[in-house]
Amino acid sequence: MADDDPIAPSELEYVLLHFPDCLPSSASPLWVHEIDEGQEAEGDKLQGILSHAWEELLYTNPAKAFVVAARYGGPESNRYERAIEQLAPEDVSEIFGAQWRNIPGEHYQMIIIEMEQRGYYEEVLDFVIGHGRRERESFELTVDEFIQESPAEAFAYISQHREKIFAYIEKYQENLNKNMAICRVITRLKECLNGTEQEAAEILKAYERIDELHDDRGESDLKDILTEDALRAFPLRAELYQLCLERNDSFYWDIGRAMLCDDTMGEFPDEARVLAYEAGEEELLEQIEGGSLVPAYQSLVREAKEITRLVSRQYGIDLPKRVEVGGPTGSYASIKTRSAGSPNATEGKGNTPQEETANNGPGA
Amino acid sequence: MALELRVEQKLKLNQRLEQRLEQKQQLQLKLAQTLPEFAEGINFEDDDNLPLLQRSFPFMMYHEVSHPLHSKGIVTIPSPPPLPEGYHLIDGKPIPRTYLHHATEVGIDRSAYLVGTRNGLYTAETLVESYAAFVERVVRDTFETRRIPLEHPFVARLQAELEVHTEGANPSAEVVPVLDELNRRLSFPTPKDKEAYRFMVRAYRDIYQGTALSK
Numbered sequence: 265m266a267d268d269d270p271i272a273p274s275e276l277e278y279v280l281l282h283f284p285d286c287l288p289s290s291a292s293p294l295w296v297h298e299i300d301e302g303q304e305a306e307g308d309k310l311q312g313i314l315s316h317a318w319e320e321l322l323y324t325n326p327a328k329a330f331v332v333a334a335r336y337g338g339p340e341s342n343r344y345e346r347a348i349e350q351l352a353p354e355d356v357s358e359i360f361g362a363q364w365r366n367i368p369g370e371h372y373q374m375i376i377i378e379m380e381q382r383g384y385y386e387e388v389l390d391f392v393i394g395h396g397r398r399e400r401e402s403f404e405l406t407v408d409e410f411i412q413e414s415p416a417e418a419f420a421y422i423s424q425h426r427e428k429i430f431a432y433i434e435k436y437q438e439n440l441n442k443n444m445a446i447c448r449v450i451t452r453l454k455e456c457l458n459g460t461e462q463e464a465a466e467i468l469k470a471y472e473r474i475d476e477l478h479d480d481r482g483e484s485d486l487k488d489i490l491t492e493d494a495l496r497a498f499p500l501r502a503e504l505y506q507l508c509l510e511r512n513d514s515f516y517w518d519i520g521r522a523m524l525c526d527d528t529m530g531e532f533p534d535e536a537r538v539l540a541y542e543a544g545e546e547e548l549l550e551q552i553e554g555g556s557l558v559p560a561y562q563s564l565v566r567e568a569k570e571i572t573r574l575v576s577r578q579y580g581i582d583l584p585k586r587v588e589v590g591g592p593t594g595s596y597a598s599i600k601t602r603s604a605g606s607p608n609a610t611e612g613k614g615n616t617p618q619e620e621t622a623n624n625g626p627g628a
Numbered sequence: 629m630a631l632e633l634r635v636e637q638k639l640k641l642n643q644r645l646e647q648r649l650e651q652k653q654q655l656q657l658k659l660a661q662t663l664p665e666f667a668e669g670i671n672f673e674d675d676d677n678l679p680l681l682q683r684s685f686p687f688m689m690y691h692e693v694s695h696p697l698h699s700k701g702i703v704t705i706p707s708p709p710p711l712p713e714g715y716h717l718i719d720g721k722p723i724p725r726t727y728l729h730h731a732t733e734v735g736i737d738r739s740a741y742l743v744g745t746r747n748g749l750y751t752a753e754t755l756v757e758s759y760a761a762f763v764e765r766v767v768r769d770t771f772e773t774r775r776i777p778l779e780h781p782f783v784a785r786l787q788a789e790l791e792v793h794t795e796g797a798n799p800s801a802e803v804v805p806v807l808d809e810l811n812r813r814l815s816f817p818t819p820k821d822k823e824a825y826r827f828m829v830r831a832y833r834d835i836y837q838g839t840a841l842s843k
Binding site for chain 1 (some may be wrong): 678689693700820843
């Protein structure tokens with residue numbers, strides 16, 4: 265190899281990935297050994313070029329760098345560890361896909377376990393199911409850990425791929441119930457309903473994920489979990505209610521009903537008020553108002569109406585009969601009448617509407 | 629999914645939960661604004677101190693309905709005396725325009741008291757208490773939160789009215805602590821400033837006592 269004739273990067277990559285199997289393992293492209301006497305310098309040079317090529321590959325294509333490290337260094341090697349740290353989910357998919365044939369069979373199980381431990385559950389399951397791998401322990405373990413670690417993600421994945429999982433279990437895992445994955449993840453979500461706040465947040469996340477995926481069956485399963493009784497005890501039901509409102513999901517009504525029970529209504533008087541208002545539940549509305557700010561404002565509005573009514577009658581003048589909450593900052597209060605063509609004309613001060621802001625109220 | 633991605637997702641979820649909590653806190657006012665009975669007509673500002681808002685409310689309402697009574701000639705308000713030469717600035721700020729504006733407002737305040745005590749919805753005592761609560765809000769917003777700027781004619785108007793209510797045959801005990809608090813907060817850079825202020829207080833007292841209802 266002459267100095268002025270550098271090897272193209274693509275050729276180096278080819279050498280790294282397709283080193284002839286007929287050569288002894290000690291002659292691997294990454295660890296050059298057993299160099300003929302007098303050729304040590306050439307051997308060192310080759311070693312340097314190949315090492316450099318791998319380092320570049322690590323940053324340009326971590327999946328290929330991982331495969332080379334696994335093939336020539338094995339799972340114990342430093343390069344294997346370095347490569348695995350660089351992997352993104354799409355790299356893992358590539359390893360389990362196009363690169364899998366370049367990995368020696370003796371490392372398969374180890375790599376699957378390694379990826380699963382690093383949280384690449386979806387990629388591992390895609391691979392196990394897609395390749396029809398028969399190791400029951402591995403499949404069951406991955407499913408269970410996925411469900412335990414990320415219940416919402418596991419629920420979204422299992423629900424979305426339920427037919428594929430059913431078919432896989434029926435064909436390759438005869439001793440397992442085909443519903444095992446969906447049943448187990450539903451059980452876990454039920455635990456989350458009454459778990460820690462972090463676990464409860466998984467329910468919200470599951471709702472969001474299923475909604476993003478437009479997974480009707482998943483939505484139906486989730487709503488079966490969130491029964492009225494379960495919702496009453498669910499600590500983040502107000503947040504779930506908000507999510508449903510944002511998405512215009514009629515499910516908010518069920519959640520709202522759970523808030524309207526006697527035990528919890530006091531915690532969400534305003535949400536409950538909206539529901540009661542929408543439902544036209546007058547009696548309930550009055551009951552709820554005890555714990556809300558709104559009735560205080562309503563009381564002031566009634567007071568204002570009463571004052572304007574009495575003063576109008578007493579002095580025979582037309583004063584506004586309708587009132588609202590909220591006013592321009594710093595005004596404390598202001599009065600307006602409504603007349604044809606001038607909806608906001610200010611009465612009694614001789615101001616134009618433009619001047620009104622500057623002269624509003626007793627404090628201005 | 630990579631560990632770091634999951635951590636990132638959890639952080640995002642926490643952020644969203646915080647946002648939702650804020651939304652919940654804003655919900656109460658939103659509700660108030662969207663309910664059908666809260667329609668155009670009279671505005672009043674909400675206040676963190678709801679009891680203070682409730683106490684000051686009757687006075688504020690009567691003050692506001694007094695404006696149309698004044699424009700229809702039912703309330704007559706004496707004209708203020710002109711500001712003497714040398715009294716046109718307090719703390720370096722010109723006062724003539726606001727002096728004239730509050731001269732009318734003093735009369736409107738008096739009208740609020742007179743109209744309110746006539747129609748029998750509140751007792752005179754309740755209305756004076758309501759007025760004291762209103763002054764309490766102004767003092768808080770001017771001197772503590774500084775939400776509204778200090779305007780000496782406005783403060784002079786309040787001082788004049790409070791002073792009137794502490795004198796006479798039936799002095800109102802409720803206004804004394806409010807007046808004391810107002811005096812405690814006030815300070816003047818020069819004796820001339822204080823003289824100008826006292827001139828306004830005297831003028832406003834006369835207007836307050838001279839305001840009358842024709843019906």
